Amino acid sequence: MSTSARKLSLLEKVGYGLGDCGANFVFQTQLIFLMSFYTDVFGISASVVGWMFLVSRLWDAVNDPMIGALADRTNTRWGKFRPWVLFTAIPFAFCFVLVYTTPDLGDKGKIVWAYVTYNLLMMVYTANNIPYSALTGVISSDSVERTNLTAWRFLLAMTASFVVQTFTPDLVDYFGQGNSALGYQLTITLWAVVATVFFVITFATTKERVHPPASQKSSVGRDLRDLLNNASWIALAVMTLFYFVYLSMRGSIGKYYFDYYVDQQSIELFGGSISSFGVFNGAGQLASMAGILLSKPLSMRFGKRDLFRSVLLICAAITAVFYWLPPSNVTTIIGLQCLLQFIFGVTIPLTWSMMADVADLSEWINYRRATAMTFAATVFALKLGLSLGGALAGWMLDAFGYVPNSTQSEQAIHGIRLMMSFFPAVAFLLAAAALLFYKIDRHTESTLCDQLEERRRAEDPSGQPNTQTESTS
Numbered sequence: 001m002s003t004s005a006r007k008l009s010l011l012e013k014v015g016y017g018l019g020d021c022g023a024n025f026v027f028q029t030q031l032i033f034l035m036s037f038y039t040d041v042f043g044i045s046a047s048v049v050g051w052m053f054l055v056s057r058l059w060d061a062v063n064d065p066m067i068g069a070l071a072d073r074t075n076t077r078w079g080k081f082r083p084w085v086l087f088t089a090i091p092f093a094f095c096f097v098l099v100y101t102t103p104d105l106g107d108k109g110k111i112v113w114a115y116v117t118y119n120l121l122m123m124v125y126t127a128n129n130i131p132y133s134a135l136t137g138v139i140s141s142d143s144v145e146r147t148n149l150t151a152w153r154f155l156l157a158m159t160a161s162f163v164v165q166t167f168t169p170d171l172v173d174y175f176g177q178g179n180s181a182l183g184y185q186l187t188i189t190l191w192a193v194v195a196t197v198f199f200v201i202t203f204a205t206t207k208e209r210v211h212p213p214a215s216q217k218s219s220v221g222r223d224l225r226d227l228l229n230n231a232s233w234i235a236l237a238v239m240t241l242f243y244f245v246y247l248s249m250r251g252s253i254g255k256y257y258f259d260y261y262v263d264q265q266s267i268e269l270f271g272g273s274i275s276s277f278g279v280f281n282g283a284g285q286l287a288s289m290a291g292i293l294l295s296k297p298l299s300m301r302f303g304k305r306d307l308f309r310s311v312l313l314i315c316a317a318i319t320a321v322f323y324w325l326p327p328s329n330v331t332t333i334i335g336l337q338c339l340l341q342f343i344f345g346v347t348i349p350l351t352w353s354m355m356a357d358v359a360d361l362s363e364w365i366n367y368r369r370a371t372a373m374t375f376a377a378t379v380f381a382l383k384l385g386l387s388l389g390g391a392l393a394g395w396m397l398d399a400f401g402y403v404p405n406s407t408q409s410e411q412a413i414h415g416i417r418l419m420m421s422f423f424p425a426v427a428f429l430l431a432a433a434a435l436l437f438y439k440i441d442r443h444t445e446s447t448l449c450d451q452l453e454e455r456r457r458a459e460d461p462s463g464q465p466n467t468q469t470e471s472t473s
């Protein structure tokens with residue numbers, strides 16, 4: 001077995017996974033708590049937040065491909081992508097805390113602060129997460145091993161999700177002692193420190209083994225043209241857009257759903273009281289982690305594309321059922337969420353593994369590899385989906401008459417129920433439809449892996465059999 005296709009050690013899988021574990025201390029707070037923080041604690045309207053989320057993505061159309069191009073062209077003794085994970089760790093933590101800091105400013109000053117700090121965080125997130133994600137494509141050339149790697153990645157990421165979603169509400173109360181602004185700032189500081197440590201571990205425990213073809217010439221324009229001519233990448237990008245519209249809309253509205261619709265606000269558990277919303281999130285994350293374990297065997301049997309599409313359709317149907325759940329039965333609400341998240345968990349590693357497959361397809365067709373650019377362009381679709389989902393949630397909250405920290409009208413409650421059920425379900429249906437145009441099936445996955453590995457063994461800069469060694473840590 002070649003160096004780039006060998007089995008990965010447990011240490012490297014765990015070390016790699018801790019990078020996304022760290023990133024999810026940021027990502028999950030953005031997904032679940034940022035909208036309600038801005039409207040109910042920071043003090044700006046839902047529609048303003050919605051526009052901020054959407055307008056901020058205009059810069060990402062430039063920033064994401066730029067970071068992808070820079071990462072692809074980075075050459076150090078540590079590799080192309082690992083240094084980005086290390087050197088962005090502290091700025092990432094600093095910007096994360098700034099977003100959840102509430103300064104003593106007027107209404108306009110707060111909006112400016114929110115725009116500046118949110119965009120700084122998203123820029124550093126891009127500089128950290130795109131090179132980190134691209135590591136999936138260069139740690140191993142084996143498609144099955146990549147799926148296994150991403151399964152470990154997301155098991156650890158979901159561990160962070162469980163911790164953040166379950167304990168953030170109670171930690172905010174504990175640290176704030178009635179001052180939610182202080183509670184958020186201190187809670188986020190704790191998460192930021194943990195994330196920084198995990199990024200350092202990822203850098204120290206991973207290696208880069210898959211390298212671009214020796215004869216490849218550097219051209220950002222050619223990289224982008226290769227992507228735009230790759231129908232499977234376009235299908236994956238559109239799927240990713242709607243996939244994250246679902247996650248963002250439903251994630252943003254969950255706290256409102258529990259604060260204003262669900263009757264029971266806390267649950268007695270292990271001799272103490274814990275937020276019902278925390279249990280809803282935490283139990284769902286544990287169910288997702290169980291679902292992730294099925295991702296590798298099911299994708300090997302059915303192929304990533306066909307498995308993904310089927311799961312999206314099932315999850316859309318389950319999500320729609322939330323519209324009819326009564327507010328008095330929190331047990332049923334949490335139970336259905338666990339079922340939904342268990343099935344949904346199967347898809348979590350697949351998106352990122354499929355990005356690496358698309359990079360393989362582009363290399364196979366064009367004799368050029370642009371791993372980070374492929375991931376960057378897809379991550380732009382991801383972030384656009386997150387922003388569009390959040391923007392739609394903010395605009396619809398205002399449209400349905402939501403009033404922060406008040407008793408809500410029937411119309412507002414109806415809107416919140418729709419945003420927990422039918423509206424995100426439609427996004428998943430559109431994501432499933434996009435995969436009809438994704439051409440990399442199970443057979444193509446294995447064929448690409450085998451043929452590219454033969455090509456890499458046959459060629460190096462001198463035209464001799466490839467003897468290129470691993471990047472060293």
